Amino acid sequence: MSGAPGPDRYAVVGHPVGHSRSPFIHGEYARATGQAMLYGRLDVAPAAFDAAVRAFFADGGRGLNVTVPHKQAAFALVDVVTPRAARAGAVNTIRQRADGSLEGDNTDGVGLVTDLTANLGLRLAGARILILGAGGATRGALGPLLACGPARLTVANRTPARAVELARAFADLGPVEGCGYDAVDTGPWDLIVNATSASLAGTTPPIAAGVIGAGSVCYDMAYARDDTPFTRLARERGAKAAHMGWGMLVEQAAEAFWLWRGVRPATGAVLAALLHGA
Ligand code: ATR
Secondary structure, three states, rough: OOOOOOOOEEEEEOOOOOOOOHHHHHHHHHHOOOOEEEEEEEEEOOHHHHHHHHHHOOOOOOOEEEEOOOOOHHHOOOOOOOOHHHHOOOEEEEOOOOOOEEEEEHHHHHHHHHHHHHHHHOOOOOEEEEEOOOOHHHHHHHHHHHOOOEEEEEEEEEHHHHHHHHHHHHHHOOOOOEEEHHHOOOOOOOEEEEOOOHHOOOOOOOOOOOOOOOOOOEEOOOOOOOOOOOHHHHHHHHOOEEOOOOOHHHHHHHHHHHHHHHHOOOOOHHHHHOOOOO
16 A cells, blocks of 8 residues: 655654654755655654564655664665665665665764764874774774774774674774773874763763873764763863764764755754754
8 A cells, every 4th residue: 555645754763762853854954955755753662663664665655764773673674785784784774666675774874974074074094093882883883984094993892892893894894903991092092982872871981091182083973962971071081072973963864865865965054953952
């Protein structure tokens, strides 16, 4: 059965999803680019994920963004994945192809890199990069970061074996190594990215005092109204700059929008609105 004619329908699926800024972001992109589309929220518990996604597309839905905790379930559900989603082992964007099959992509890593380079003006070629955490967020970021040609990229994690394993899985793409927090040297690090979920618990990864230097730009993939525990720590320790992941959020959305609509929205106004509390 296909849905009633009208604007093309999209949604973000998560659990919970009430806090998601994706409807605002995609609504602004649609308005600015003149695309006739609706973008909603689907709050779906893990046990109901597959059925809800299939029902959405069977009813004429055109695309989904996938957020916590469903990115791996989405990877398993789709018919085909893009190379970058295959590397990430996770899907954050689904689109239905002309033959009805579902394609899974991952725009998180490119969203991070676009924010770092285009919005924040960082040069990642030759940079010394430290990533904190070895979960799904790091897995999604490693391919796009290594593609920029850093001089070194270290993944540090509370469970060191996960970091070592992840580094091994990406070693063909560049100079990446994994270790525990106590083995992180003082770099110096040009960029330190927090990809742990420690912020959710109101805490920060236990990195030694000298790791964040005066030349370190610190970036938390998490975002909050004012500060996250990690951006606060970065400032206290004299980092060169401390950024939250609002830019990554709008850039991964722009990449998804482009996949769906073939139009690349400008992100500056939406990012500014979010930074000012929209
Ligand atoms: P995500 O998809 O958000 O990356 P995940 O795969 O569950 O979620 O990974 C969460 C990451 O945050 C892991 O690197 C985890 O460390 P472990 O692998 O040792 O579990 C890290 N993490 C979560 N809470 C943390 C905390 N309080 N301190 C430090 N690291 C934490």
